[in-house]
Amino acid sequence: HEYFTATTSLINLLQSEHTIINVLQDYVSGVEKHIEVIKQFINSRRSVGEEVDEMADYVANPIQAYSLIKRMTIDLKAVEESTQVMATPDYVPNISYFRSAFYLPQESDLHGAANALLLLQETYKLNMSAMVRGFLQSNGPISPFQAEEQLTARDCLYLGKNSFNQGHYDNAIDWFKTALTKAEDEHNITVSREEIQAFLDIAVYAHNEILKERKDISIMPVIFFKHYFLFSPLGPFQLRPLEWEKNLRCRYFKGYHPYLLLQPIKLEEKSKKPYIAQLYDVISDKEIRKMQNLSMPYLQRSTHYGYSGFYEASQKRTSANTWLAEDQDPLAERLDNRLKMITGMASRYRHYEAEAYQIANYGIGGHYVPHQDFIQSIKDNLFQLDDFEARAGDRIATWMFYLSDVEAGGATVFPYVGAVVRPKKGSAVFWWNLKRNGEGDAMTYHGACPVLRGSKWVSNKWFRVNAQMFRKPCSLNEDTYFTDL
Numbered sequence: 001h002e003y004f005t006a007t008t009s010l011i012n013l014l015q016s017e018h019t020i021i022n023v024l025q026d027y028v029s030g031v032e033k034h035i036e037v038i039k040q041f042i043n044s045r046r047s048v049g050e051e052v053d054e055m056a057d058y059v060a061n062p063i064q065a066y067s068l069i070k071r072m073t074i075d076l077k078a079v080e081e082s083t084q085v086m087a088t089p090d091y092v093p094n095i096s097y098f099r100s101a102f103y104l105p106q107e108s109d110l111h112g113a114a115n116a117l118l119l120l121q122e123t124y125k126l127n128m129s130a131m132v133r134g135f136l137q138s139n140g141p142i143s144p145f146q147a148e149e150q151l152t153a154r155d156c157l158y159l160g161k162n163s164f165n166q167g168h169y170d171n172a173i174d175w176f177k178t179a180l181t182k183a184e185d186e187h188n189i190t191v192s193r194e195e196i197q198a199f200l201d202i203a204v205y206a207h208n209e210i211l212k213e214r215k216d217i218s219i220m221p222v223i224f225f226k227h228y229f230l231f232s233p234l235g236p237f238q239l240r241p242l243e244w245e246k247n248l249r250c251r252y253f254k255g256y257h258p259y260l261l262l263q264p265i266k267l268e269e270k271s272k273k274p275y276i277a278q279l280y281d282v283i284s285d286k287e288i289r290k291m292q293n294l295s296m297p298y299l300q301r302s303t304h305y306g307y308s309g310f311y312e313a314s315q316k317r318t319s320a321n322t323w324l325a326e327d328q329d330p331l332a333e334r335l336d337n338r339l340k341m342i343t344g345m346a347s348r349y350r351h352y353e354a355e356a357y358q359i360a361n362y363g364i365g366g367h368y369v370p371h372q373d374f375i376q377s378i379k380d381n382l383f384q385l386d387d388f389e390a391r392a393g394d395r396i397a398t399w400m401f402y403l404s405d406v407e408a409g410g411a412t413v414f415p416y417v418g419a420v421v422r423p424k425k426g427s428a429v430f431w432w433n434l435k436r437n438g439e440g441d442a443m444t445y446h447g448a449c450p451v452l453r454g455s456k457w458v459s460n461k462w463f464r465v466n467a468q469m470f471r472k473p474c475s476l477n478e479d480t481y482f483t484d485l
């Protein structure tokens, strides 16, 4: 259960917060009543001097004597009851109980959320001082929007520390400086200037040491690449030259089945080579809801193939996903049939023709750094593969449904060809991963830009090559491509 990777779990968290606040509110009003009893007791004694004479004078009055005895019996009893009630373990809200019962987030989640903010800041070149005011504003084509909350000086300090730990010393310095400014005019002080200054000094020192050591600035530390190579060379905002776009067409596509003659599909070409197209209205809202509901209980942190040779979870892919096969729900079977009509390709998972539907939800800053979908190593490792991999072959094509709109960010980008596909609920993107000789097409390198605002849902279907051999015949020539759908 990781909070920063999926938006759905954040909705639960917001509900948990509501429940806890209700409990705390009951507690506070209860405590206030008891405190009132105690305060009354404290205030009920009229001031009597410490002198023995004065005290003797006080008790000499029978009403005062009576009052004294009443205070020290009934009234004190009430105080005793109040203090006892307040000390009862059941009476005091048990936060650690809530923490485990509601699966409340851990510090690692906060860390992930902070890194997500930093990634968004970097990717969309967000203006830092605007960000501190809760205003997300970039110089790209994304309209600014305002959050209810602002960042405190302590938040800025925390973001600076995270930035520092990633080796982004310059950005860390900016955050620490911003924290100092913020601390100056903070009403409720969240952190002292001294504490911030100490971190600023360290960051400035580290920054200067690196510059001294590394005279050749063209050699960047690896850590720097981790985020920066993300959406290069074109970046998420830059569009490719019009020259590249002029041959791209929108058309009605009739697919590979007479059924589609009656209802051709709106197809928009995004790139000719490799062939990338977005197809509209290929899944209904009702089907989308069903898909989300089926997947929600099973969403798990996404992994990717790592250098270790194993699948791992990391900052490279921050989303949560699960799988849906044709025998798990009739919806998957219906979609399989539809995809077969549209693409002409065999689409059954249980027949080794394609993978099951991978359903994914991206959380705060959720993204997937550019990668290839093909596996390539399949033919080299035939003996080590599981049954499915060995029989199915590589991923000839990717079909990806967009199961949501995304208010800002979240585009699928192909940096080598400058193609940007924007999530549009009910649409899908399709591309060929392999050339016709079966080799991976490196130009299909693609990634998912971080979600700036909204919740992004997608569902992937990877068609496998072996089952398509008669429908999409291969070629010996390494320079032949599938040029169309």
Ligand SMILES: O=C(O)CCC(=O)C(=O)O
Pocket: 368, 373, 410, 411, 412, 413, 446, 447, 448, 449, 458, 460
């Ligand atoms: O979510 C996206 O836009 C791309 C996802 C992707 O590339 C993948 O899951 O392999």
Ligand SMILES: [Fe+2]
Pocket: 371, 372, 373, 446
């Ligand atoms: Fe991919």
